[in-house]
Amino acid sequence: MKNSVLKRIISFYVEGFKNMTIGKTLWLIILVKLFIMFVILKIFFFPNYLGKFDEPAEKQEYILNEFIQRSNNL
Amino acid sequence: MIAEIDISLIDWSRAQFALTAIYHWLFVPLTLGLGIVQAIMETIYYKTGDEFWKKTAKFWMKIFGINFAIGVATGLILEFEFGTNWSNYSWFVGDIFGAPLAIEGVVAFFMEATFIAVMYFGWNKVSKGFHLTSTWLTIVGATISAFWILVANAWMQHPAGMHFNPDTVRNEMDSFWAVALSPVAINKFFHTVLSGWIIGGMVVAGISSWYLLKKRETKFALASIKVGVTFGLIACLLSMWTGDGSAMQVAEKQPMKLAAMEALYEGDNGVNLVGVGILNPSKKEYNDDKDPFLFKIDVPIPKFLSYLSFGKFNAYVPGIKDIIDGGYTTSDGSIALSALEKMRRGKLAVAALANYSLAKADSALFERRADSIKNAATAAESFAITSDGDTILLTSTELFAAKKADVYTRIAESRKQLNDNIKYFGYGYIKEPSDLIPPVALTFYAFRIMIILGGFLFLLFAISAYFSYKNKFETKRWLQWICLISILLAIIAGQAGWVVAEVGRQPWAIQDMLPTSAAISRLATSSVQITFFIFLALFTVLLIAELKIMINAIKKGPQINEQKN
Numbered sequence: 001m002k003n004s005v006l007k008r009i010i011s012f013y014v015e016g017f018k019n020m021t022i023g024k025t026l027w028l029i030i031l032v033k034l035f036i037m038f039v040i041l042k043i044f045f046f047p048n049y050l051g052k053f054d055e056p057a058e059k060q061e062y063i064l065n066e067f068i069q070r071s072n073n074l
Numbered sequence: 075m076i077a078e079i080d081i082s083l084i085d086w087s088r089a090q091f092a093l094t095a096i097y098h099w100l101f102v103p104l105t106l107g108l109g110i111v112q113a114i115m116e117t118i119y120y121k122t123g124d125e126f127w128k129k130t131a132k133f134w135m136k137i138f139g140i141n142f143a144i145g146v147a148t149g150l151i152l153e154f155e156f157g158t159n160w161s162n163y164s165w166f167v168g169d170i171f172g173a174p175l176a177i178e179g180v181v182a183f184f185m186e187a188t189f190i191a192v193m194y195f196g197w198n199k200v201s202k203g204f205h206l207t208s209t210w211l212t213i214v215g216a217t218i219s220a221f222w223i224l225v226a227n228a229w230m231q232h233p234a235g236m237h238f239n240p241d242t243v244r245n246e247m248d249s250f251w252a253v254a255l256s257p258v259a260i261n262k263f264f265h266t267v268l269s270g271w272i273i274g275g276m277v278v279a280g281i282s283s284w285y286l287l288k289k290r291e292t293k294f295a296l297a298s299i300k301v302g303v304t305f306g307l308i309a310c311l312l313s314m315w316t317g318d319g320s321a322m323q324v325a326e327k328q329p330m331k332l333a334a335m336e337a338l339y340e341g342d343n344g345v346n347l348v349g350v351g352i353l354n355p356s357k358k359e360y361n362d363d364k365d366p367f368l369f370k371i372d373v374p375i376p377k378f379l380s381y382l383s384f385g386k387f388n389a390y391v392p393g394i395k396d397i398i399d400g401g402y403t404t405s406d407g408s409i410a411l412s413a414l415e416k417m418r419r420g421k422l423a424v425a426a427l428a429n430y431s432l433a434k435a436d437s438a439l440f441e442r443r444a445d446s447i448k449n450a451a452t453a454a455e456s457f458a459i460t461s462d463g464d465t466i467l468l469t470s471t472e473l474f475a476a477k478k479a480d481v482y483t484r485i486a487e488s489r490k491q492l493n494d495n496i497k498y499f500g501y502g503y504i505k506e507p508s509d510l511i512p513p514v515a516l517t518f519y520a521f522r523i524m525i526i527l528g529g530f531l532f533l534l535f536a537i538s539a540y541f542s543y544k545n546k547f548e549t550k551r552w553l554q555w556i557c558l559i560s561i562l563l564a565i566i567a568g569q570a571g572w573v574v575a576e577v578g579r580q581p582w583a584i585q586d587m588l589p590t591s592a593a594i595s596r597l598a599t600s601s602v603q604i605t606f607f608i609f610l611a612l613f614t615v616l617l618i619a620e621l622k623i624m625i626n627a628i629k630k631g632p633q634i635n636e637q638k639n
Contacts, residue, residue, distance in 0.1 A: 012191075012195060012196075012199060013191065013195065015195070016191065016194065016195025017195075019195075022136065022139075022140070022623065022627060023139065023194070025623065026139065026140060026143035026144075026623070027143070029143060029144065029616070029619055030143055030146060030147075033147065033616065034147060036612065037147060037150065037151065037154075041151070041154065041605075041608070042154055045158075045601075045604070045605050045608065046154040046155070046157065046158040046605070047157075047158060048157045048158065048161075049157060049158050049159075049161035049595040049597070050157075050161050050164075050165065051157075059165065060165075060242060060243050063161075063162060063165045063166070063243050063244075064243045064427070064431055066162055066592075066596070067162070067243065067424065067427065067592065068424060068427065068428045068431075070503055070591065070592050071420075071421065071424040071425075071502045071503055071592075
């Protein structure tokens with residue numbers, strides 16, 4: 001019973017994707033875009049700035065100093 | 075010594091965020107607006123069983139799908155930028171953003187991803203009722219997603235439902251509902267979503283008008299126009315109502331933004347609303363005596379700005395100079411502080427944070443060394459300290475106790491000083507009072523563009539609806555041309571609204587709590603410039619792709635055999 005429902009859901013999606021026309025182009029664009037975003041931009045251009053600190057306490061310390069120094073440097 | 079943050083870094087970081095947000099906002103409103111239009115059309119099909127409406131709905135779903143596919147995930151780039159370019163800000167907002175964005179992610183993924191598949195793949199495979207429900211749930215999901223993003227944005231305009239924790243250096247949520255149901259969030263949600271509906275209605279009317287100009291798909295175009303302009307007209311009316319609510323929120327919570335929107339330098343009771351005007355470019359200082367306008371015409375309802383802002387025709391609306399100088403009575407009856415006083419209090423808050431962290435570090439040291447110091451006290455050594463000019467001899471145990479008490483007093487005092495002044499924390503980073511003034515010209519003109527185009531679109535929808543219901547739209551080629559061109563005008567109106575909201579609140583990343591100068595990461599300006607131009611190139615390519623695919627789909631048309639139908 002469960003298998004039958006699962007099969008129907010899978011076949012619903014498979015058939016849907018097979019019968020796409022313009023959708024295939026759109027999916028290609030989506031995949032290229034996601035690749036550019038996550039594999040190129042995120043890794044090479046958008047690292048987590050606070051990721052250089054291992055511990056939350058180090059991040060906290062860094063931010064604390066930033067907030068104090070930026071006010072003092074005015 | 076840490077170097078000062080370069081102004082160009084702030085500007086480039088803001089430009090990059092603005093570029094990404096503007097691009098993202100090309101797609102979102104069309105998704106929100108077109109989603110409702112297609113759902114209405116499918117509802118007509120469900121009610122009437124007329125295949126014509128099924129094909130009509132399917133065509134608009136195709137346009138919706140192209141827009142959705144090109145726009146999907148562009149909002150994630152904004153989140154990348156939070157982590158890289160705005161790391162101080164990201165840390166500072168703490169879990170306030172975490173909850174709404176997490177809900178947004180889950181809702182977006184499960185509701186949209188599930189029901190959008192049924193919407194596209196489910197024709198003739200699921201029942202008509204289930205398909206219609208899925209279509210509605212797709213757009214409901216998208217709208218709920220928008221709600222949570224707008225909740226996060228509204229919190230930046232009016233921080234609520236949280237407290238600042240100096241131990242973690244971040245804001246922590248006190249009340250989820252105070253954040254989610256803040257009046258600013260509710261108003262922003264409706265006003266923003268309605269602007270999307272207006273764009274959706276205009277896109278439907280504009281594309282359909284193109285078919286009429288080309289003398290093809292006539293029945294489809296006229297039927298679509300009737301739905302599109304009715305929907306757009308209702309959205310315009312509701313948008314005026316929510317815009318009125320927005321004005322009141324801004325007047326109360328962001329008076330400087332309101333003053334910039336009106337280029338109002340000197341406040342008064344019973345202030346008129348500027349209809350159109352040209353600003354005087356030679357006015358450089360907020361406190362010089364030059365007239366801010368070369369030319370202006372007020373809206374012909376006397377004292378309208380006072381009424382829109384506070385619901386009273388004689389209400390006092392502070393100008394930029396008043397907000398800087400302080401001393402006027404605010405809407406809640408308190409006396410407004412001057413910018414200099416707020417800056418002083420902000421400095422006190424930042425100093426209190428520094429003192430608090432030092433005192434906490436000392437207390438941690440005491441706690442770690444407590445046992446060893448107490449053991450050493452058995453040696454009964456004596457220490458001399460001076461208090462009020464007297465020399466007192468203390469044992470090391472007594473000295474330890476005194477120092478420890480002193481540390482805890484410092485903690486309590488700095489905490490109190492921080493709590494007393496936390497409301498002005500962000501002012502601790504303001505160099506000059508004039509830094510609190512947003513770009514007046516950009517805010518003023520963007521506001522006029524939004525209002526004038528909004529009024530124009532209202533009239534256009536009303537006239538189009540009149541001719542549409544009188545069955546005369548087909549012969550009005552001038553109106554068809556205007557509808558086609560007005561697609562662009564509706565998009566510009568929506569973007570102008572965001573410019574008012576975001577430029578008008580400068581210099582704040584979070585109103586009164588954190589200016590952009592303290593919110594940005596310490597990056598090289600050149601690296602931000604590089605990513606700015608990468609985005610510009612990427613977005614341009616994607617936009618060209620969208621337009622090309624969309625124009626092809628429009629040229630192909632709904633392929634309805636109109637004679638048969």
